[in-house]
Amino acid sequence: MSRIHILDDRLVSQIAAGEVVERPSSVVKELVENALDAGAREIRVELVAGGKRRIVVADDGCGMDADDALLAFDRHATSKIDSIDDLERVATLGFRGEALSSIAAVARVELRTAETAGEGQRVRIEGGRVVTVEPVAHPQGTRLEVASLFFNVPARRKFLKRPQTELRHALAVIQGYALAQPEVRFSLRHDGRMLLETLPVSADQEGLRARIGQIFGAVLARNLIPLEAAVRPGERVAGFVGNRQTGRGRRLFVYVNRRLVRDRALLAIFYRTVRETWKSDAFPALFLFLEVPPEEVDVNVHPQKAEVRFRDPGFAGRVGDALRAALEQARGEEPAPLATPVAPPSMPAAWEGLGERKQPLRDDGGTWRPLPGGEVSEVREGAVAGGDELADGGARSYGRAVEPGPAAGVAPRIAQPNFTPPAPRTVPLSGRSGPPRAFRLLGQYKGSLILLEGPDGLYLIDQHVAHERLLYERLRRAFADESTPSQSLIEPQILELGPAEALRLSELAPALEPCGFALRPLSGGAVALAALPADLALDAAERLLQRLATAEEAIENDPGALRRQLLDDFAASQSCRAAVKMHHPLTMDEMQALISELFRAEQPYACPHGRPVVLQMTDVELERRFGRR
Amino acid sequence: MDIRLNRVELLRELVPMQGIVERRSTIPVLSHLLLRAIDDRLEVAATDLEVSLTSSCEAEVEEEGAIALQAKKLLEIVRACEGDDVALSLDSETQTVSLAAGKSRFKIRGLPADDFPTLPSLEADGAVEVAFPTFKKMVGKVFFAVSSEESRFQLAGALLEQREGALTLVATDGHRLALVESEVEGLEAADSVLVPRKALQELLRLEDEADLHFRRGEHHLSFTVGRRQLICRVLEGTFPDYERVIARDNDKHVVLPRQSFAAAIQRVSLLTGDRARSIRLNLRDGELELTAANPDLGEAREDLPCEYQGEELSVGLNPDYLKDFLGAVETDTVRLELKDEDSQCVAYPVDGDDRRYLCVIMPIRI
Numbered sequence: 001m002s003r004i005h006i007l008d009d010r011l012v013s014q015i016a017a018g019e020v021v022e023r024p025s026s027v028v029k030e031l032v033e034n035a036l037d038a039g040a041r042e043i044r045v046e047l048v049a050g051g052k053r054r055i056v057v058a059d060d061g062c063g064m065d066a067d068d069a070l071l072a073f074d075r076h077a078t079s080k081i082d083s084i085d086d087l088e089r090v091a092t093l094g095f096r097g098e099a100l101s102s103i104a105a106v107a108r109v110e111l112r113t114a115e116t117a118g119e120g121q122r123v124r125i126e127g128g129r130v131v132t133v134e135p136v137a138h139p140q141g142t143r144l145e146v147a148s149l150f151f152n153v154p155a156r157r158k159f160l161k162r163p164q165t166e167l168r169h170a171l172a173v174i175q176g177y178a179l180a181q182p183e184v185r186f187s188l189r190h191d192g193r194m195l196l197e198t199l200p201v202s203a204d205q206e207g208l209r210a211r212i213g214q215i216f217g218a219v220l221a222r223n224l225i226p227l228e229a230a231v232r233p234g235e236r237v238a239g240f241v242g243n244r245q246t247g248r249g250r251r252l253f254v255y256v257n258r259r260l261v262r263d264r265a266l267l268a269i270f271y272r273t274v275r276e277t278w279k280s281d282a283f284p285a286l287f288l289f290l291e292v293p294p295e296e297v298d299v300n301v302h303p304q305k306a307e308v309r310f311r312d313p314g315f316a317g318r319v320g321d322a323l324r325a326a327l328e329q330a331r332g333e334e335p336a337p338l339a340t341p342v343a344p345p346s347m348p349a350a351w352e353g354l355g356e357r358k359q360p361l362r363d364d365g366g367t368w369r370p371l372p373g374g375e376v377s378e379v380r381e382g383a384v385a386g387g388d389e390l391a392d393g394g395a396r397s398y399g400r401a402v403e404p405g406p407a408a409g410v411a412p413r414i415a416q417p418n419f420t421p422p423a424p425r426t427v428p429l430s431g432r433s434g435p436p437r438a439f440r441l442l443g444q445y446k447g448s449l450i451l452l453e454g455p456d457g458l459y460l461i462d463q464h465v466a467h468e469r470l471l472y473e474r475l476r477r478a479f480a481d482e483s484t485p486s487q488s489l490i491e492p493q494i495l496e497l498g499p500a501e502a503l504r505l506s507e508l509a510p511a512l513e514p515c516g517f518a519l520r521p522l523s524g525g526a527v528a529l530a531a532l533p534a535d536l537a538l539d540a541a542e543r544l545l546q547r548l549a550t551a552e553e554a555i556e557n558d559p560g561a562l563r564r565q566l567l568d569d570f571a572a573s574q575s576c577r578a579a580v581k582m583h584h585p586l587t588m589d590e591m592q593a594l595i596s597e598l599f600r601a602e603q604p605y606a607c608p609h610g611r612p613v614v615l616q617m618t619d620v621e622l623e624r625r626f627g628r629r
Numbered sequence: 630m631d632i633r634l635n636r637v638e639l640l641r642e643l644v645p646m647q648g649i650v651e652r653r654s655t656i657p658v659l660s661h662l663l664l665r666a667i668d669d670r671l672e673v674a675a676t677d678l679e680v681s682l683t684s685s686c687e688a689e690v691e692e693e694g695a696i697a698l699q700a701k702k703l704l705e706i707v708r709a710c711e712g713d714d715v716a717l718s719l720d721s722e723t724q725t726v727s728l729a730a731g732k733s734r735f736k737i738r739g740l741p742a743d744d745f746p747t748l749p750s751l752e753a754d755g756a757v758e759v760a761f762p763t764f765k766k767m768v769g770k771v772f773f774a775v776s777s778e779e780s781r782f783q784l785a786g787a788l789l790e791q792r793e794g795a796l797t798l799v800a801t802d803g804h805r806l807a808l809v810e811s812e813v814e815g816l817e818a819a820d821s822v823l824v825p826r827k828a829l830q831e832l833l834r835l836e837d838e839a840d841l842h843f844r845r846g847e848h849h850l851s852f853t854v855g856r857r858q859l860i861c862r863v864l865e866g867t868f869p870d871y872e873r874v875i876a877r878d879n880d881k882h883v884v885l886p887r888q889s890f891a892a893a894i895q896r897v898s899l900l901t902g903d904r905a906r907s908i909r910l911n912l913r914d915g916e917l918e919l920t921a922a923n924p925d926l927g928e929a930r931e932d933l934p935c936e937y938q939g940e941e942l943s944v945g946l947n948p949d950y951l952k953d954f955l956g957a958v959e960t961d962t963v964r965l966e967l968k969d970e971d972s973q974c975v976a977y978p979v980d981g982d983d984r985r986y987l988c989v990i991m992p993i994r995i
Binding site: 484485486487488489490491493531533534535538 | 801803804805806869874902905906907945947971973989991992993994995
């Protein structure tokens, strides 16, 4: 008997179904997309046991006639495209024609549909086999009931999570569409309880804001700054970014032609813009709605339509500009670290950060304060001897800050009559005095940086960041074996969250209890906070919970891991507050103590927030600067 | 404006204004005082748009007029001058005031009086009369529990409630709640209103006078003490239903001498943890043991004789909250009412003058 055989059709369908249907929320997604493509103004979703037992999606869209009602379940049956050319112009949400047939292959499905109220069709399919087809009275629109998902695929069924978790995924899907379609009324019932209900609003900016408020509460809606963009005809860049108060909650929603996408390139633009404009990693809420002509965007990259490709490479830049403008507006006042009004806090690139540099260096040409005693001339690009491997911006900034070397054009102060450029020496700075010496403390710069002579160069240490790092490590060690005291509240504080977020927090509640939080879920996306860690201010506790509720990545449901994560967070914020500030003169002894402890630290190179602690200027670099190489 | 007035009396009016004036306001005129010479007096006013204070002092007025002057500088000048009297005359062309006192002469540039915000005014009738010293004491007994967290704006004030024959003041910051109730004759209509934190703070600073007249307008409250009138906006929001919050079934009562209890807390709390300030109260027959521990620094323990009979009980509390209460209460002994380690501690004075005074402190569980 031959080993290789052709799979029967049903098995093929079941396997294909696995690509489309992963869990109840994927069914919800496909059905809601179909409803939207059918022009529905109202979509009602009902779930039982997180959708594992039953999923019902009913709409008031255009409905189907008797033939279509049957054909809809065939593989690759779709009303949305006819030819490959149509793929270029996909404007509907679904198009592959896989959804219904896949769902029907792995569940018991009942379809009721009518093009005009009254004369409808009822089709029942079990595991891909049509069981009944009969006329039925039905209002205009389509109602699909999907029961016993994966009843014939035990392997898949086993991988489904608890009803609460599945419900959360389904909620996230519906919430996603509700945001993109403000004119459509959405409702979700779970086990008979209404979890989400959004009234239709207009599709303009204010309508969007109202819809966001319906889902996430009025507080968030108030703290949003609208995006405005100069775009090409046919394009639209709209939406909101949150202000500072919304920071640290991962509420990031990006839509392309009303399709929720998780496009990494677009998110990367957002992250980068936040880091550049806010100089922080506290990412605010983002609701980004992009519209481009269908032929300008490829949505066929990913079966779950999670990625998109834009034909016009400049489009991403225009999105970035819109984000930057809104974020600038949201930023408000922030003191620069060294508090000098004229000089930006950036360091010349020549100072190689031992830690990771978070922000790319911008060429803030001309903002360096000229040294007293004369003009500083421009350094021509590439004029610095041996500076070819340096970043251009860095080379120029450096040249301005420390006076250009002789090779770099002549500054008036240096160009005195008796001045002759030093002849290149062969004696290097490094290795002149035999074996490398250990670190030697030189002093403090502007009460803010500690200067250190090292065996291979000059080191600058940011005293605040260094101290912060040490305190952080000390606190973390201390917390490792201390229990968390929990302060009860006189009256529970009500947290306003989106339904999916509230659900997630309720799931985490048992794990949060040993960390000092007492949480009780309420109806309508609210959670009551009855007790909180005694060391947290209520504001901070709320922010922290919000972040947990909206975190994208899976959070450890294990109390120990969660506790460590929270403690780390706390240690990071606490150590920042207690650390010595900039512009705080230190004695040599204090600096010595700080540095010797820093050398013993687990991670001496970056602060808990990721900023570098130490910058190094190597001897080689110095020699180059002084024209000795 | 051309006036002459007693320097010390002027000083007495300038001092309480300083708390109202915004130091770092973006609106320059808010760091100024409005001076207005009218009839036979000088009226002085300060506002930060939330709370405003007006007052007046006698003056010989040659010519009426008004000007806004920088509050802090004016106080410094008047305070530093010598002589009994101060003469002020305004050059309205340049909006400059010439100030003469003793042998000193100052020219102070001001801002036009028209730039000064119009202050809200309240109808004079319908005032509630309370002895001011009584009221001030009431404020002092709850002020520590007023929240200073800005996000909880409905708690950033105290609830002032009047009933027939009694006035109640309640404040809470979510962790604790303080309530004081005094008998006040002549009160009739039941009413309650939220008084913002800053207004309470400034009232505490006002000089003692016999009576306080309290009026409530639609959006504003006014407190008149002698010739000074403080007007503030009503804080909007819902205050917790405080009577429901206060436990009535705490059956374990302990009576303690106030001063030695406060001193013991002070000592023990020197070694509370870095992360959260909490001490434990361990109750046994006739003895209260206070303990605190800091994993880095060590431990503290103190035994205190007390009146207590019943089961052993241990509860964790924030020592600062206890200290706040013990600092505000006037009696020699206090009573704590407890139930178990998850339930609130309610602290009372023993034989106090108030009709009712208590402080609910929520426990810290470890």
